[in-house]
Ligand code: CS2
């Protein structure tokens with residue numbers, strides 16, 4: 117297992133890389149070029165500069181999250197070929213600089229979605245990302261986008277690129293009538309184009325689940341259950357076509373038994389990366405993000421780490437979102453302190469599991 121950390125680059129991440137390096141057991145990053153709109157070919161110069169900076173801090177950069185998929189690819193428009201060509205060129209550039217896994221998602225319009233970015237947790241006064249579907253009904257898509265941007269503390273948010281959201285009304289219209297199976301046809305077209313390139317250059321694509329794990333605003337969503345990911349794997353059967361198994365996203369639906377889903381895909385060698393975080397259920401389609409500790413939420417973090425140990429022990433892991441604690445001011449979900457605590461806790465579980473099983 118390689119423990120990693122998400123870092124947005126020195127332009128927009130207030131956390132210096134040397135702080136990341138000081139977290140015990142941190143091997144490297146799930147890195148990204150934060151300023152890249154979906155569909156753009158990532159310039160080699162910028163990729164090299166970012167990765168050189170990471171290496172200079174004594175960290176690896178074997179995972180990139182995300183290279184976002186242009187909406188025209190998801191909608192299957194004729195213009196998609198140009199964006200797929202850019203995607204392929206980006207894969208080749210990243211491979212040249214040692215990247216082994218590219219995380220992405222195939223969610224129409226929205227990436228992750230929350231109704232509050234800083235909901236206070238009554239027990240201890242910290243705050244975390246929060247979702248209540250009832251609030252969403254009142255708000256509607258345009259309002260949720262406005263509120264999310266307004267409450268982000270001036271930080272860029274992953275998957276909420278302004279270029280994409282500027283087109284929101286038009287894009288929502290274009291998706292009207294698209295069924296999950298129609299979206300899957302477009303997904304296959306994309307995978308058929310990029311996966312052979314990944315095989316050739318030793319990269320694995322890892323698809324992140326829908327977050328939350330159900331359809332929203334009537335948009336088709338095809339990545340929120342074991343069955344969905346089985347279908348994805350079958351669209352283009354290859355060891356390079358994998359899942360980024362995010363426990364908190366998939367786990368937002370209690371019907372997804374996360375340790376069992378990990379075992380299912382781990383045994384098939386279809387987990388390219390893991391995001392490990394905990395969720396506290398508050399009702400139907402109503403949850404908040406909790407500290408990583410099992411006791412803080414509803415996921416069994418020991419069983420999750422054990423499933424990883426048993427079926428995909430060499431995977432990349434990162435603590436996913438953290439709460440805001442100790443008065444830290446930072447990008448919602450991506451502060452330093454709680455993610456560092458999360459990584460340390462997960463490393464502790466890992467050490468205990470290794471010892472129990474005769475390892476070091
Ligand atoms: C991330 C996602 O913040 C998060 O929840 O896990 O934004 C993730 O980076 C993307 O969905 C992957 O494309």
Ligand code: MN
Pocket residue numbers: 324362365391436
């Ligand atoms: Mn995630």
